[in-house]
Amino acid sequence: MKSIILMTGARLLLVLMLVFSVFMLLRGHNEPGGGFIGGLIGATAFIVQAIAAGAADARRVLRVSPEALAVVGLGIALASGLWAGVFAEPPFTGQWYWVGGDSYETSAFSLNTVLVFDVGVYLVVLGSVLSLALSLEEEV
Amino acid sequence: MAGTPGRRSDLYTLSGALPVLIAAALFAWFLGMAPAVAGGEVLRWAIPWVPSLDISVSFLIDGLSLSFALLITGIGALVLLYSAAYLDGHEHFSRFTLYLTLFMLSMLGLVVADNMITLFVFWELTTITSYLLIGFSHAAPDSRRSALQALLVTAAGGLALLAGMILLGVAAGSFELSEIRAMDEPFTEHAMYLPVLILFLLGAFTKSAQFPFHFWLPNAMAAPTPVSAYLHSATMVKGGVYLLARMHPTLGATDVWTWTLILFGGFTAVFAMVMAVRQTDLKQALAYTTLMALGTLTLFLAAPVGYAITGMMTFLIVHSLYKAGMFLVVGIIDHETGTRDARLLGGLARAMPATTLAAALIGLSMAGLPPFVGFIGKEILYAGGLEMPGAMLVLGAALTANILLFATAGIVAFKPFWRPAGGELPKSPHEGPWPMLAGPLILAALGLGFGLMPVFIAEPLVAPGVEAVLGREGTVAELTLWHGVNLPLILSLVTFAGGLLVYLAHQRIRAMLAAAEARALDFDAGWDRFLDGLKAVAGWQTRILQSGYLTSYLMWIFATMSVTLLVTIGLRGGIDRVPVFPMLDVTHWIVIALVIAGSAVAVFSISRIAAIAGLGVVGIAVALIFVLYGAPDVAITQLLVEMLIVVLFAVAALHLPLLPREGFRKLHALVAVVVGGLTTALLMMASDGPIDRRLTDYFEIASWPEAFGRNIVNVILVDFRALDTFGEIAVVVIAALGAYALLKGAPDKEES
Numbered sequence: 001m002k003s004i005i006l007m008t009g010a011r012l013l014l015v016l017m018l019v020f021s022v023f024m025l026l027r028g029h030n031e032p033g034g035g036f037i038g039g040l041i042g043a044t045a046f047i048v049q050a051i052a053a054g055a056a057d058a059r060r061v062l063r064v065s066p067e068a069l070a071v072v073g074l075g076i077a078l079a080s081g082l083w084a085g086v087f088a089e090p091p092f093t094g095q096w097y098w099v100g101g102d103s104y105e106t107s108a109f110s111l112n113t114v115l116v117f118d119v120g121v122y123l124v125v126l127g128s129v130l131s132l133a134l135s136l137e138e139e140v
Numbered sequence: 141m142a143g144t145p146g147r148r149s150d151l152y153t154l155s156g157a158l159p160v161l162i163a164a165a166l167f168a169w170f171l172g173m174a175p176a177v178a179g180g181e182v183l184r185w186a187i188p189w190v191p192s193l194d195i196s197v198s199f200l201i202d203g204l205s206l207s208f209a210l211l212i213t214g215i216g217a218l219v220l221l222y223s224a225a226y227l228d229g230h231e232h233f234s235r236f237t238l239y240l241t242l243f244m245l246s247m248l249g250l251v252v253a254d255n256m257i258t259l260f261v262f263w264e265l266t267t268i269t270s271y272l273l274i275g276f277s278h279a280a281p282d283s284r285r286s287a288l289q290a291l292l293v294t295a296a297g298g299l300a301l302l303a304g305m306i307l308l309g310v311a312a313g314s315f316e317l318s319e320i321r322a323m324d325e326p327f328t329e330h331a332m333y334l335p336v337l338i339l340f341l342l343g344a345f346t347k348s349a350q351f352p353f354h355f356w357l358p359n360a361m362a363a364p365t366p367v368s369a370y371l372h373s374a375t376m377v378k379g380g381v382y383l384l385a386r387m388h389p390t391l392g393a394t395d396v397w398t399w400t401l402i403l404f405g406g407f408t409a410v411f412a413m414v415m416a417v418r419q420t421d422l423k424q425a426l427a428y429t430t431l432m433a434l435g436t437l438t439l440f441l442a443a444p445v446g447y448a449i450t451g452m453m454t455f456l457i458v459h460s461l462y463k464a465g466m467f468l469v470v471g472i473i474d475h476e477t478g479t480r481d482a483r484l485l486g487g488l489a490r491a492m493p494a495t496t497l498a499a500a501l502i503g504l505s506m507a508g509l510p511p512f513v514g515f516i517g518k519e520i521l522y523a524g525g526l527e528m529p530g531a532m533l534v535l536g537a538a539l540t541a542n543i544l545l546f547a548t549a550g551i552v553a554f555k556p557f558w559r560p561a562g563g564e565l566p567k568s569p570h571e572g573p574w575p576m577l578a579g580p581l582i583l584a585a586l587g588l589g590f591g592l593m594p595v596f597i598a599e600p601l602v603a604p605g606v607e608a609v610l611g612r613e614g615t616v617a618e619l620t621l622w623h624g625v626n627l628p629l630i631l632s633l634v635t636f637a638g639g640l641l642v643y644l645a646h647q648r649i650r651a652m653l654a655a656a657e658a659r660a661l662d663f664d665a666g667w668d669r670f671l672d673g674l675k676a677v678a679g680w681q682t683r684i685l686q687s688g689y690l691t692s693y694l695m696w697i698f699a700t701m702s703v704t705l706l707v708t709i710g711l712r713g714g715i716d717r718v719p720v721f722p723m724l725d726v727t728h729w730i731v732i733a734l735v736i737a738g739s740a741v742a743v744f745s746i747s748r749i750a751a752i753a754g755l756g757v758v759g760i761a762v763a764l765i766f767v768l769y770g771a772p773d774v775a776i777t778q779l780l781v782e783m784l785i786v787v788l789f790a791v792a793a794l795h796l797p798l799l800p801r802e803g804f805r806k807l808h809a810l811v812a813v814v815v816g817g818l819t820t821a822l823l824m825m826a827s828d829g830p831i832d833r834r835l836t837d838y839f840e841i842a843s844w845p846e847a848f849g850r851n852i853v854n855v856i857l858v859d860f861r862a863l864d865t866f867g868e869i870a871v872v873v874i875a876a877l878g879a880y881a882l883l884k885g886a887p888d889k890e891e892s
Binding site: 030031035047074091112118124135138139 | 872
C-alpha cells in the first residue's frame with residue numbers, strides 16, 4: 001500500500017523534522033528540548049519515511065545502521081564524560097570553553113562537553129528507537 | 141607417562157620450575173618471620189579497600205597464621221615439585237600448575253587475612269580453585285560430579301559464613317578480627333552470639349567436611365594424587381579448622397561451642413576411621429583418615445584450656461607432615477605399579493627401596509609410635525583430653541580413632557611393601573623419579589627429626605599458635621617423648637595393642653563393614669536425590685511463573701505488586717488519612733474524561749488497533765497534565781513516546797487477527813481494579829503531605845551559575861546527573877540490541 005502523496009510528503013517531512021530535531025537538541029539547555037526529545041523527533045522522521053516508502057528505503061536514506069548510531073552515541077557520551085578525567089576532575093563534570101571571551105557574558109559562544117554528551121544521548125535514542133522500529137517493520 | 145625419549149622434563153620448563161621456586165621463596169620468607177613471632181610479636185599490614193564500609197585488605201601474622209603459612213608453602217613446594225614428575229608430559233601440565241599455584245596463594249591469603257571480608261574473598265577463592273583442581277580430569281564424569289559436589293557444599297557453607305561475618309562485623313562494630321578479639325566485652329554475651337556462631341560453624345563444618353557434610357571429601361579423591369596430598373594435608377579442608385581456631389577467642393569457651401564441637405568432631409573422627417578400615421583403595425582409606433584428623437582437630441578445639449589446644453596445634457602439624465607424605469607415597473605406588481588396591485599390592489620393598497623407607501618412617505609417625513612426632517602428638521592429645529569437659533567422651537573418641545588409625549597405617553604403609561602381593565600388578569614396580577621421592581623423604585625425615593627434637597616445632601609454632609588460639613597466654617604443654625608412666629602413656633599402649641589387633645583382623649572387619657554399609661544411610665546418594673529434587677522444584681516454578689505468555693507475566697507481576705502493597709498497608713495500620721480531592725478546573729475534567737474514554741476503548745474494543753489507539757489517548761491525556769503543571773520537556777517526551785508506541789504497535793498489530801472474544805475475565809478485571817485503585821490511593825496520600833522542596837530549590841538556584849543552563853530538566857540530565865543519564869542510555873542501547881538480536885537473530889521458521 002504505497003501512496004504517492006504520502007511518499008512525496010514524507011520526503012519533505014523527513015528534512016523538516018530532522019532540522020527540527022537538531023534545533024530541539026541545540027536549544028535544550030535553556031528551552032524545552034534536549035537530546036532525548038531531539039532523538040525521538042529524529043526517529044519519528046525516519047519512521048514516517050519507513051511507513052510511506054518501506055523500511056528498506058528508510059535504511060537507504062539513513063545510510064548507516066541504526067545499531068551503529070546507537071553504539072557510537074554511547075561512545076560519544078562516555079568520551080564527553082571521561083574528558084573531565086584529563087583535568088583530574090570527577091567523571092562527567094561539565095567542561096566549558098569560552099570562545100572570544102573568558103566568561104559566559106563576554107564570549108561569543110561556548111564549546112562544552114555538556115552539549116557533546118547531549119549529542120550522544122540524541123544518537124542513542126535515534127539509533128535505538130529506529131533499530132526497534134525498522135526491525136519490527138521488516139519482521140511483519 | 142614418561143613421554144618421548146629425549147624430551148625435556150616438564151620440571152625444567154617455566155610452568156614446572158617457577159611455581160616450585162615461588163612456593164620455596166614464600167616458605168623462606170615466612171620462615172624469616174618465625175623468630176619474631178616466637179618472641180610474641182604480631183605482624184600486621186593494612187591497605188584501605190572500601191574505607192566507607194570499614195573494609196581494608198589487612199593481613200596479620202601470629203603463631204597460628206605462621207604455622208599454617210609454613211605448612212602451606214612448605215608442603216606446597218614439595219607437592220609442586222612432585223607434580224612436575226607425576227604429571228610429566230600431561231597435555232594440560234601448565235594449566236595444572238597454574239591452578240595449584242593459585243590455590244596455594246588463595247590458601248595463604250586465607251590464613252593471613254585479618255579483615256573478615258578479605259578472609260572471605262580468599263575463602264571463596266580456595267573453593268573455586270579447589271573446584272578446578274578436583275575436576276582437573278574433566279573428561280571423566282565422576283571427576284566433574286565430585287568437583288561440583290565439593291563446590292556446592294563448600295560454597296553453600298561460604299554463604300553462611302559471609303552472613304555470619306557481616307552479622308559479627310555489624311554487631312561488634314569492626315570487620316578486623318584483631319580488633320574484635322581485643323574488645324573488652326566478650327562477644328559471647330552479645331544477643332547475636334548464637335546466630336553468628338551457627339553461621340560460622342556452618343562455614344567451618346562444610347569446609348572441613350564434618351559430619352553430616354563429610355561426603356564430598358572422599359569423593360574429592362577424583363583429583364590427581366598430588367592435589368589430594370595438598371588439599372587434604374595442609375590446606376583446603378584445614379581451612380575450616382583454621383577458621384574455628386581463629387574464632388576461638390571470639391566465639392569459643394561457651395557451653396554451646398564446647399559441646400557442639402565435641403559432638404560433631406568426635407562423631408566425625410570415629411565414623412571416619414570406621415569407614416577408612418572398610419576401604420580397599422589406598423587413596424580412599426587415606427581420605428577417611430583425613431576426615432578423622434579433621435574431626436579430632438575440631439574435637440580438641442572445643443577445649444577452653446591450653447593443654448588440649450597444645451594437643452590440637454601439635455596434631456595439626458603432625459598430621460600435615462604425615463598425611464602429605466603418605467599421599468605422595470600412595471601416588472608413587474599408583475604411578476609405578478598402576479594400582480592402588482590394598483588387596484592386590486604387596487612385596488614392593490625390594491623394587492622401591494626409597495619409597496619403602498619413606499613409607500615406613502611416615503607410617504610409624506602416623507601410627508603414633510615413638511620416637512616419631514606422631515607419638516608426641518598423640519600423647520599430648522590424650523593429656524589434653526583429660527583436662528576437657530566430657531573427658532570420657534573425648535578420650536573415648538580419640539582412643540577409638542587412634543586405634544583404627546594405627547591399623548590403617550599398617551594397611552597403607554606396611555602391607556603393600558612387606559606382605560606378599562595379592563595378585564598380578566598392572567605394571568612391574570620400579571622406583572619413582574627423584575622429584576617424586578624428594579617430598580616423601582623430606583616429610584618422613586621431618587617426622588622423625590621433630591620427634592627427636594620437638595623443640596623445633598614447640599618454640600616457633602606450637603606455643604605462639606596456642607596463644608593465638610586462646611587469645612591469651614595459656615598453659616602450653618611441654619612436648620617431649622617421655623613424660624613418665626602416666627595415663628596418656630597407658631592409653632598409648634592400649635592404642636598400639638588395639639591397633640595391632642584390628643590390623644591383623646582387618647580383612648574380616650572389612651567384610652563385616654561392607655555388609656553393614658549396604659544397609660546404612662548413603663549420604664552420597666542422598667546428595668543426588670537432593671540435587672534432583674532441587675532441579676525439579678526449579679523446573680516446576682519456572683513452568684508456572686515463566687510460561688512464555690505475556691498475559692501471564694503481567695498477571696504475576698501485577699498480582700505480586702497488589703499483594704505486597706496490601707500486606708504493607710495492612711501491617712502499617714491501613715490508610716490513616718483520607719485524601720482530599722483538590723478543586724478541579726474544567727481543563728482538569730477534560731483530561732480526566734479523556735483518560736476514562738481512552739481506557740474504556742482499550743478495555744472493550746475487539747480491534748487491537750483501536751485498543752492501542754485508546755491507550756494512546758490515555759498517554760496524550762497524561763502529557764496534557766504535564767503541560768498544565770508546567771513541565772513542557774516531560775510533556776513533549778511523553779507525547780513523542782506515546783506516538784511512537786502507537787505506531788510501533790500498529791505496525792505489529794496490523795497483521796494480527798482480531799482479539800478473541802473471551803468474555804469477561806474476572807481475575808484480570810480484579811487485578812486491574814486493585815492495582816489502579818491502590819496506585820491512585822498511594823499517589824494521593826504521597827502528594828497530600830508537604831513536599832520536600834530542597835532539591836528543587838537547589839537546582840533552581842544552581843542551574844544557571846554552575847551549569848549555564850536555564851532548562852533545569854535538561855541541566856539535570858546532562859550535567860548534574862550525567863552519570864545516571866549515561867547509565868540510562870546504556871540500558872537503552874542494550875535493550876535495543878537485545879530486541880534487534882531477537883527479531884533478526886532468530887532462525888527463520890522455514891529453516892528450523
